[in-house]
Amino acid sequence: MNEIAEPVLEWVLTRLTLPGHSRATLAGAAGLREGSNPWMLRLDDGRAVVLRVGDPENQEQREGFGVEARLLEIAEQHGVPSARLIAHDPTGAEAGALALLSTVVEGSSRVPEEPTPELLAEYGRATAALRGVPLGALDGMAHKTRPIQSVDFAGARRRQGASDLLLAAEEAVARRPVPEGDPGLVHGDLWLGNTLWVGAGLSGFVDWDCAGIGEPGLDVASIRLDAALMFGGEYAEAVLAGYLTGSGQGRVEDLAYWDVVAALSTPPTMAEFTPVIQDQGRSDLDRPTLERRRDAFLEAAMERLA
Missing domain, CATH: 3.30.200.20 (Phosphorylase Kinase; domain 1)
Incomplete structure (x- = not known):
């Protein structure tokens, strides 16, 4: 429109x-x-x-x-x-x-070319704050088992001829039950383009249409993948550290599983995501770069899952 x-x-x-x-x-x-x-x-x-x-x-x-x-x-x-x-x-x-x-929430959703340690830590801490919403406030909301659950990424893999890595990851997830343990609010589509920032402070989350009830790993894996896509795989641990600080937890249960699920919640060729990411200020990120970073993140998650 x-x-x-x-x-x-x-x-x-x-x-x-x-x-x-x-x-x-x-x-x-x-x-x-x-x-x-x-x-x-x-x-x-x-x-x-x-x-x-x-x-x-x-x-x-x-x-x-x-x-x-x-x-x-x-x-x-x-x-x-x-x-x-x-x-x-x-x-x-x-x-x-x-x-x-x-x-209107004050701030910008433009994705910087280089992250600061403060931004990465805040990204994780702010995501942890979503878990503060009482489960009772979410009564009747849909249960979410993967990011952007309404999109048929499995169908896209069949139509677009997915790589052996993506197909192996799909099979690995299908063999396992969805983890259950600590349900609460999940945003369901977390990436920097759905957040607003004033300096290194997160001023608001936007685009809640994929939200629901789910395990914390769903959102944590989303921001880990996002950090890997935007900046490189080494930055995934920094947002995880921020989340653990904000949540007061020592670890996120079943994180390898959720990392694989997050990677599978992207198009096989990343062609659909590329213009959206570029529109948020990252014109330097092309399809091959995003696919290479996604696949590296997925390979590491598959090794841990095995």
């Missing part, structure tokens, strides 16, 4: 018009992902909000928007750094499309 439809904009301005004030008016809009949806909207009175728009006929998107709306409320209730929900049209009946309106 390269522009905001008029009914959606009407819905937004209606929701943002304050009681006793003249009608809210739009001063400008900027796409936050590759120049498009979601949108940063600025009003003439100086306020700014974020708008996400989706297709009401798409069941996956309807479910994702519902999860996002609920998680924004949970985040506010339990002090998780994130945006706050302003309004949500879960069916498109009012806006003519799925629509979710939230506050």
